[in-house]
Amino acid sequence: MEEMQKNLLSEVSGLHGIPVGAYNIRVDGQALSMNSTANIEIVKKKDKSGIDIYIKPNTKNESLHIPVILTQTGLKEVVYNDFHIGENSDVTIIAGCGIHNSGDKESEHDGIHSFFIGKNAKVKYVEKHYGEGDGKGQRILNPVTIVEIDENGYMEMDTVQIKGVDSTKRITKAKLNEGAKIVVKEKIMTHRNQFAETGFEVELNGDNSSAHVTSRSVAKDNSNQVFLADIKGNAKCTGHSECDAIIMDNATVKAIPQILANNVNANLIHEAAIGKIAGEQLTKLMTLGLTEKEAEEWIVNGFLK
Amino acid sequence: MEEMQKNLLSEVSGLHGIPVGAYNIRVDGQALSMNSTANIEIVKKKDKSGIDIYIKPNTKNESLHIPVILTQTGLKEVVYNDFHIGENSDVTIIAGCGIHNSGDKESEHDGIHSFFIGKNAKVKYVEKHYGEGDGKGQRILNPVTIVEIDENGYMEMDTVQIKGVDSTKRITKAKLNEGAKIVVKEKIMTHRNQFAETGFEVELNGDNSSAHVTSRSVAKDNSNQVFLADIKGNAKCTGHSECDAIIMDNATVKAIPQILANNVNANLIHEAAIGKIAGEQLTKLMTLGLTEKEAEEWIVNGFLK
Numbered sequence: 252m253e254e255m256q257k258n259l260l261s262e263v264s265g266l267h268g269i270p271v272g273a274y275n276i277r278v279d280g281q282a283l284s285m286n287s288t289a290n291i292e293i294v295k296k297k298d299k300s301g302i303d304i305y306i307k308p309n310t311k312n313e314s315l316h317i318p319v320i321l322t323q324t325g326l327k328e329v330v331y332n333d334f335h336i337g338e339n340s341d342v343t344i345i346a347g348c349g350i351h352n353s354g355d356k357e358s359e360h361d362g363i364h365s366f367f368i369g370k371n372a373k374v375k376y377v378e379k380h381y382g383e384g385d386g387k388g389q390r391i392l393n394p395v396t397i398v399e400i401d402e403n404g405y406m407e408m409d410t411v412q413i414k415g416v417d418s419t420k421r422i423t424k425a426k427l428n429e430g431a432k433i434v435v436k437e438k439i440m441t442h443r444n445q446f447a448e449t450g451f452e453v454e455l456n457g458d459n460s461s462a463h464v465t466s467r468s469v470a471k472d473n474s475n476q477v478f479l480a481d482i483k484g485n486a487k488c489t490g491h492s493e494c495d496a497i498i499m500d501n502a503t504v505k506a507i508p509q510i511l512a513n514n515v516n517a518n519l520i521h522e523a524a525i526g527k528i529a530g531e532q533l534t535k536l537m538t539l540g541l542t543e544k545e546a547e548e549w550i551v552n553g554f555l556k
Numbered sequence: 557m558e559e560m561q562k563n564l565l566s567e568v569s570g571l572h573g574i575p576v577g578a579y580n581i582r583v584d585g586q587a588l589s590m591n592s593t594a595n596i597e598i599v600k601k602k603d604k605s606g607i608d609i610y611i612k613p614n615t616k617n618e619s620l621h622i623p624v625i626l627t628q629t630g631l632k633e634v635v636y637n638d639f640h641i642g643e644n645s646d647v648t649i650i651a652g653c654g655i656h657n658s659g660d661k662e663s664e665h666d667g668i669h670s671f672f673i674g675k676n677a678k679v680k681y682v683e684k685h686y687g688e689g690d691g692k693g694q695r696i697l698n699p700v701t702i703v704e705i706d707e708n709g710y711m712e713m714d715t716v717q718i719k720g721v722d723s724t725k726r727i728t729k730a731k732l733n734e735g736a737k738i739v740v741k742e743k744i745m746t747h748r749n750q751f752a753e754t755g756f757e758v759e760l761n762g763d764n765s766s767a768h769v770t771s772r773s774v775a776k777d778n779s780n781q782v783f784l785a786d787i788k789g790n791a792k793c794t795g796h797s798e799c800d801a802i803i804m805d806n807a808t809v810k811a812i813p814q815i816l817a818n819n820v821n822a823n824l825i826h827e828a829a830i831g832k833i834a835g836e837q838l839t840k841l842m843t844l845g846l847t848e849k850e851a852e853e854w855i856v857n858g859f860l861k
Contacts, residue, residue: 484830496817498817498820498822499820500820501820502820503816503817503818504816504817505814505815505816505817506814506815506816506826507812507813507814508813508828509810509811509812510810510811510828510830511808511809511810511811512801512803512808512809512810512830512831513808515803515804515805515806515807515832516832517803517830517831518830518831518832519828519829519830519831520827520828520829520830520831521811521826521827521828522825522826522827522828523813523815523824523825523826523827524824524825525789525815525817525822525823525824525825526817526822526823526824526825527820527821527823
């Protein structure tokens with residue numbers, strides 16, 4: 252691996268070498284290195300790009316790393332990863348994609364991830380998207396995440412995209428059975444002419460299921476963001492979506508969070524707020540000696556932490 | 557006027573006779589009685605059903621009543637009323653429509669109201685919709701309200717529809733110039749198989765303009781409700797929409813409040829919550845001697861007050 256590739260890998264997955272446990276490292280359209288463990292089996296798909304991951308029931312405190320990096324300008328790929336999470340397991344999955352584009356052509360990775368989360372299983376899914384490179388070619392990431400959670404299963408999804416992605420359309424769809432729960436935390440920052448759209452569709456189909464979606468975003472320069480959330484309460488359930496956006500410069504942000512109560516015992520809430528950094532916050536930091544630029548940066552970093 | 561018509565008139569406008577000031581009382585597709593005053597001129601439209609209302613600049617503390625009642629089954633009408641509100645005036649306009657349908661055919665009134673609110677003018681607009689009658693014919697009301705508010709103008713819009721309307725599609729569109737302000741308060745209750753959709757589109761085009769939209773609704777039995785709000789911040793402005801819904805029985809409620817910040821100085825917030833009456837609230841009232849039904853009614857009435 253070249254130095255630049257190592258840096259990308261570290262940016263998106265925090266890895267500085269080969270990880271412990273199961274992993275599949277994908278570099279420029281090829282599996283560079285793959286490792287299954289006794290409880291986590293990774294199988295390359297035969298009909299298309301991607302892998303099947305089988306996690307045995309009762310697998311506890313194990314992790315799976317599946318970072319993807321693209322360094323060739325003009326490379327476009329769609330990759331299908333299916334996660335079969337056995338009952339009663341408790342695992343952490345670290346995905347992520349980094350694109351280094353120093354050429355003039357578009358580089359694009361679309362990861363289509365499907366999760367089948369068994370009864371009482373618990374999954375923490377972490378995904379970081381990042382772009383860099385001084386080429387004029389766009390860096391594009393369009394992840395699709397499809398989730399089905401069986402009885403009393405749980406998924407936490409932490410996604411971060413704060414630098415270098417020119418265009419992204421993120422779609423997450425989840426269906427929850429009885430007692431299942433999903434918690435989504437999203438952080439997005441866009442610069443220059445970047446575009447980010449993020450959409451969540453959650454169907455709360457089982458009694459005592461719940462969804463909690465939080466999105467924090469910062470839109471700078473001439474960038475545009477769209478936030479969509481659609482929570483359907485079809486049973487005795489709790490749904491909450493929340494979108495907080497800081498708008499700067501000439502950026503625009505649109506929020507459309509929809510809730511639908513189809514059941515008298517559905518309890519649904521959504522909130523959204525878009526605004527610039529409060530003047531008094533800036534003034535306060537500037538009296539402490541920071542420049543306006545530094546103060547803004549300080550506030551934005553705190554907001555996205 | 558028959559007794560039944562008098563009752564309808566009182567339901568929708570609070571009137572027990574001919575009002576003070578300017579008025580136009582419309583009964584079964586005809587102007588029953590009309591009165592202009594020195595400052596408020598009412599002119600019948602020549603090309604279509606409806607009236608033009610001209611309110612002179614500086615008209616203060618005057619009122620205009622324009623109730624509509626329908627008592628013939630099968631009567632359907634579209635009526636266009638244009639309100640030209642002069643600069644610096646301060647007026648109250650009481651509209652409202654009551655339908656008594658004791659037959660088998662649909663009765664429908666669609667009031668298309670356009671407001672041109674002059675600089676510094678202040679308008680309070682009150683609208684109550686009501687239906688009754690034991691016929692199988694539907695009672696339908698589809699009001700459209702188009703508002704343009706000039707510099708520093710103000711409009712308060714209070715709308716109520718809590719009984720007897722089988723189907724309604726309410727559309728309100730407002731464009732606000734510098735310093736203009738709109739405050740909307742909506743109350744809706746639906747029963748049986750009733751349907752209510754309500755949509756607000758507000759464009760905050762001028763600096764220091766603001767919009768505040770509040771909707772409170774109760775959906776009972778098998779009724780369905782949809783709440784749409786779309787606030788666009790195109791200048792230094794403040795926008796807030798809020799939808800609170802109580803859901804009961806087999807009713808469904810959908811809320812889609814969209815906000816779009818096109819300007820870094822736009823400050824936009826929306827909130828929506830859908831849920832049933834809290835169990836502990838009911839229990840508390842029942843320990844005071846109310847039946848469950850009475851306790852529910854008490855809470856719903858308080859919520860819509």
